[in-house]
Amino acid sequence: MPELELDLTVNGRRITRHVDPSYRLLDLLRDDLALTGTKEGCGAGECGTCSVFVDGKLFKSCLMPASKAQGTTIETIEGLSRPGELTPVQRAFHKTGASQCGYCIPGMVMAATSALRENPAAGIEEIKERMGGNICRCTGYTKIFEAVEIARDVIAGTLPETALNPELTKTSYIGHNTRRLDAPSKVSGRLKYAGDMEMQGMLHMQVLRSPHAHARISRIDTSKAEALPGVHCVITCDDVPGEDGFGVFVHDQPIMARGKVRHVGEAVAAVAADTVRIAREATKLIAVEYEPLPGLYDPEEALRPGAPVIHDYAADNVVKHIPLRKGDIETGFAAAELIIEERFSTQQVEHAYLEPEAGIAYVDHDDVVTVISPSQNITHHRHMLSTIIDKPINKVRFIMSPVGGGFGGKEDMIYQGMLALSAMKSGRPVRLVFTREESIMASAKRHPSRTSYRMGLTKEGRITAVEFSMLSDGGAYGMSSEGVMRKAAILSCGPYEVENIKVDTTVVYTNNTPSGAFRTFGGMQAQFATESMMDMAAEKLGLDPFEIRRRNMMKAGSRTHTQQTLNSASIDRVLEAAETASRWEAGPPNVRGANRSDLDGPDTRQPCTLGARFNEARHQIEKAKVAS
Amino acid sequence: MKRKMRGRGVAASWYGIARTATIDRAGAWAELDDGGTAKVLTGVTEIGEGILTLLSQVAAEELGVKPEQVTIGDNDTARSPEAAHAGATRQTYMIGNSVALACREAKARLFDEIAQAWEVPVEDLRSFDGFLWAESTNKRITMEEAVALCKKRGVVPVGSGSFTAHGTGLDPVDGHGSPWQAYVFGTQVAEVEVDTITGEVQVLGIWAAHDVGRAINPRGVEGQIEGGVVQGLGQALMEDYQTSEGHPVTHGFAKYILPTSLDVPQINSVIVEDPDPLSPLGAKGIGEPSLIPTAPAVMNAIYDAIGARIRDLPATPERVLAALHEKRRADAQTA
Numbered sequence A: 001m002p003e004l005e006l007d008l009t010v011n012g013r014r015i016t017r018h019v020d021p022s023y024r025l026l027d028l029l030r031d032d033l034a035l036t037g038t039k040e041g042c043g044a045g046e047c048g049t050c051s052v053f054v055d056g057k058l059f060k061s062c063l064m065p066a067s068k069a070q071g072t073t074i075e076t077i078e079g080l081s082r083p084g085e086l087t088p089v090q091r092a093f094h095k096t097g098a099s100q101c102g103y104c105i106p107g108m109v110m111a112a113t114s115a116l117r118e119n120p121a122a123g124i125e126e127i128k129e130r131m132g133g134n135i136c137r138c139t140g141y142t143k144i145f146e147a148v149e150i151a152r153d154v155i156a157g158t159l160p161e162t163a164l165n166p167e168l169t170k171t172s173y174i175g176h177n178t179r180r181l182d183a184p185s186k187v188s189g190r191l192k193y194a195g196d197m198e199m200q201g202m203l204h205m206q207v208l209r210s211p212h213a214h215a216r217i218s219r220i221d222t223s224k225a226e227a228l229p230g231v232h233c234v235i236t237c238d239d240v241p242g243e244d245g246f247g248v249f250v251h252d253q254p255i256m257a258r259g260k261v262r263h264v265g266e267a268v269a270a271v272a273a274d275t276v277r278i279a280r281e282a283t284k285l286i287a288v289e290y291e292p293l294p295g296l297y298d299p300e301e302a303l304r305p306g307a308p309v310i311h312d313y314a315a316d317n318v319v320k321h322i323p324l325r326k327g328d329i330e331t332g333f334a335a336a337e338l339i340i341e342e343r344f345s346t347q348q349v350e351h352a353y354l355e356p357e358a359g360i361a362y363v364d365h366d367d368v369v370t371v372i373s374p375s376q377n378i379t380h381h382r383h384m385l386s387t388i389i390d391k392p393i394n395k396v397r398f399i400m401s402p403v404g405g406g407f408g409g410k411e412d413m414i415y416q417g418m419l420a421l422s423a424m425k426s427g428r429p430v431r432l433v434f435t436r437e438e439s440i441m442a443s444a445k446r447h448p449s450r451t452s453y454r455m456g457l458t459k460e461g462r463i464t465a466v467e468f469s470m471l472s473d474g475g476a477y478g479m480s481s482e483g484v485m486r487k488a489a490i491l492s493c494g495p496y497e498v499e500n501i502k503v504d505t506t507v508v509y510t511n512n513t514p515s516g517a518f519r520t521f522g523g524m525q526a527q528f529a530t531e532s533m534m535d536m537a538a539e540k541l542g543l544d545p546f547e548i549r550r551r552n553m554m555k556a557g558s559r560t561h562t563q564q565t566l567n568s569a570s571i572d573r574v575l576e577a578a579e580t581a582s583r584w585e586a587g588p589p590n591v592r593g594a595n596r597s598d599l600d601g602p603d604t605r606q607p608c609t610l611g612a613r614f615n616e617a618r619h620q621i622e623k624a625k626v627a628s
Numbered sequence B: 001m002k003r004k005m006r007g008r009g010v011a012a013s014w015y016g017i018a019r020t021a022t023i024d025r026a027g028a029w030a031e032l033d034d035g036g037t038a039k040v041l042t043g044v045t046e047i048g049e050g051i052l053t054l055l056s057q058v059a060a061e062e063l064g065v066k067p068e069q070v071t072i073g074d075n076d077t078a079r080s081p082e083a084a085h086a087g088a089t090r091q092t093y094m095i096g097n098s099v100a101l102a103c104r105e106a107k108a109r110l111f112d113e114i115a116q117a118w119e120v121p122v123e124d125l126r127s128f129d130g131f132l133w134a135e136s137t138n139k140r141i142t143m144e145e146a147v148a149l150c151k152k153r154g155v156v157p158v159g160s161g162s163f164t165a166h167g168t169g170l171d172p173v174d175g176h177g178s179p180w181q182a183y184v185f186g187t188q189v190a191e192v193e194v195d196t197i198t199g200e201v202q203v204l205g206i207w208a209a210h211d212v213g214r215a216i217n218p219r220g221v222e223g224q225i226e227g228g229v230v231q232g233l234g235q236a237l238m239e240d241y242q243t244s245e246g247h248p249v250t251h252g253f254a255k256y257i258l259p260t261s262l263d264v265p266q267i268n269s270v271i272v273e274d275p276d277p278l279s280p281l282g283a284k285g286i287g288e289p290s291l292i293p294t295a296p297a298v299m300n301a302i303y304d305a306i307g308a309r310i311r312d313l314p315a316t317p318e319r320v321l322a323a324l325h326e327k328r329r330a331d332a333q334t335a
């Protein structure tokens, strides 16, 4: 393909480059100029991690063809300040703790810088709107807003520069707001995530994924792919030298599909080649013959007799069932003066960490198979990989690269095995970086749940019995399902002491995208149901929602749902703290929103009508111009 | 009913700290290094939550140096001790405590040598923020000098620590067992505005009170609460991963909707400290628990505003309108 010649100015330097005409500005910056502070979170203009200035205007560099950058002046995160220095915006991010995983942060700093360049007097509402194109999955945005406001005031001179200094301590570092040690590397874009790393002689991997939800694989022919110039190796399950299988609780997932595929997007084969493009071409040359099998897409169907079987070892499709029994619910319901029965459901949720999965593997001079990746569980991963590649533990090494958001989603070893195998087969370092679409289809989600709930209470609001049953869709592989069900069961009935309970949580296999670990590990799904029930009961009994919770809450000496005796329980304190802080007006939860006196306080934000704040800001600027 | 209706709701929650229904363990090594700096090695750390900073604060406090003088080498199964995984709200509790224990051992080595050199009782020695001194004497040196003196006496001040949390498994029949040794509790209040024509819900305020045991870095705790609340809000109102016959339908961020800066309520965090009696630091954790009460608090608030109960997440505008329609139909029947 003919190369494109480009002349442009990047961070103050004139640059001439010959590039692939399919390049985006983002590729030019990252791959050719090694400016990896600009990140690729989605490649589709939706996340803002790739934000740069083009001729002074904020742009998403993933959306701009490199050819369009001809003759422009580009400024990236690396160009905002000299090495070792930080701008007031960056220092303010450091000060407030605005960076967590840091993956969104270079883009956020660019967007914040742009907002303050466009309007140095921007109010918080305008700042929010101007930064609305940048997603952060970690921080809840709050500390970012705080940082931008401080930076604005320091730049304007209405706050002294010392506002950016660290807080001092005289007595202790415990309880001290020590600034994040990793913030300077994150706000300046210096921190290298796995996808930013390069090694000498490094190859690029692409993965061939299943287009079927459930199918038998009768044949895989890799010969055409192997013959493509630039391809170093193609791997399938046949390249696994040891005992194949990984998973957090049950090792039911092969490194690549073995005999059949169980969900759309499952890895079937992988190619390591000189470039990403050659590797991608080669995956298209791999011939796979599938015989589609009947699929299961609903957890209730999975339990029906005669349902298709997803894993031979689990003929009933049940991954795990956790029962809890305490007291006697018949007695408990007999003593109840009010019985409420309800059903609840929660959806499958994507982690949406902004850093897509990425990693590099190599075999070192001592024959140690090494994998660098944002793995949340390097200890367990090395155990599993050592069995899979049949090497002693000290010949397997996992290094955890900076994690651009995990939330449980990077606990599963869904690609590190492929990297290791291809590094072993090719003798070269191999890197794989997922696209956003790949990340979404191949990684685990939060377990969706369906819960039937029966709760008995006395007139005074004391819970006498709970019958709780949750069914969850674990998808194609076990991953963390067992643990998620266990935690859902243990926490099910909430922070309340209940004498009589019958709790069952069950997770089944289907041919949906697997469910796995996700922040709260089942605790959220279960307690959503319980906390909804508490309010429904409070309404029926005419009780304030805090009051009904107090009447049932655990105390020191309480026996939990698993019959553990608690030494202490701070639920009384957190209830009181939330009640006081929110200036809660007591009363039953009987749709009294229209008459409450505790609404719309200074500790709430104003509702937003998009664009209104811009108009208001413009109006103010116009007014100021007229006045001056 | 007016077009825009407001309401408030509350939800409480609880959570266990560290791995569930099993024994949990983590290890760390520490060394007081030249120049009064320190090295700490442990097997797993940062996934964005701020644990690196927290560990450097713990090491600084235990050793008597400054957090920025602590180097944390980590995350390498071939070079650092086992600390297992970054999850289960276990990092502050498991790794924080193992680092504290490792540092105590390293400091004890140093203090033994200094006490002998100065001929003072070891119990009288203190160190903080780069200085070491003996109480009720005028003996005071920098940590740099202290480490040099220790090494001149032939001793490298190193230490190791291992921390255990004694969870037990659950009985397979009735589930009895002690899954965790430390529990945290939380309560959140949500204030919402519901547009009864479009069904859109805006969360305007969250008051989040969480017990964290002991807040080692209060700003970091707030960051975890704010992040958890906004993920909870996403699950409550918009996020919905969907498949059709196993094929992902929401395969990019154009289809999979995430909370942005415009969706964020004012978040008012209240940190409650009920120290853990079973560990050196007393700190417990906050990573996961902060997410739990948000969705039910928001659903209870929606009910308070419009009298429609959302039982199926997320409460998208379509679902809110459907629930409102259902309520109006039911109200008309009873009227």
Ligand code: FES
Binding pocket: A039, A040, A041, A042, A043, A044, A045, A046, A047, A048, A049, A050, A051, A060, A061, A062, A063
């Ligand atoms: S907006 Fe460009 S990578 Fe997401």
Ligand code: FES
Binding pocket: A098, A099, A100, A101, A102, A103, A104, A105, A135, A136, A137, A138, A139, A354, A404, A405, B048
């Ligand atoms: S800090 Fe924003 S995505 Fe992690």
